Amino acid sequence: MNSQADTSTTLEQLADILAARKSASPDSSYVASLHHKGLNKILEKVGEEAVETILAARDTAEGKDSQALISEVADLWFHTLVMLSHLDLSHQQVLEELQKRFNISGLVEKASRPTKS
C-alpha cells in the first residue's frame, strides 16, 4: 500500500456517519437523499458502481491509470455500506463472515456443499 494514512477505523467512522444520515435532511446530504429515495434507488447505485468497477478494471488491465479503478471500488464499497445501513445491517457482520472464512479454502467449501438435485 502506498498511503501512510491510518485506515484501521475507516469503516467504523463511515458507519457512524451513515447511521447519523438516516435521520438527516435529504436536501443537505447525499446519503440522506438515498435513504429518502428508498432501497430500489440504493440497489440501482450498487449495480451502477459494480458495472463501472468492472469497466475500470478492464481499463487498468489494458494499462490505464489504476486510480480510476480505486475510485470506482471506493464508490462500490460506499454504496454497499449505504445498502447495509438502510437494511439495519452492519459492516461488522460482513467482516465477521470473512473472518470465519479464514483458513477455509474456497475449493474445499464449495466441495462440501450439498449436491443439487
Ligand SMILES: N=c1c2ncn([C@@H]3O[C@H](COP(=O)(O)OP(=O)(O)OP(=O)(O)O)[C@@H](O)[C@H]3O)c2ncn1[C@@H]1O[C@H](COP(=O)(O)O)[C@@H](O)[C@H]1O
Ligand atoms: N464516501 C462517500 C461517497 N463516495 C461517493 N459518494 C457520492 O456518490 C455519488 C455517486 O456517484 P455518481 O457519479 O454515480 O453520482 P451521480 O451521477 O451524481 O448520481 P445519480 O444522480 O446518478 O444518482 C456522488 O454524488 C459521490 O459524491 C459519496 N458520498 C458520501 N461519502 C461519505 O459519506 C459522508 C456523508 O455524505 P453526505 O450524506 O453527502 O453528507 C461523506 O462525508 C463521505 O464520508
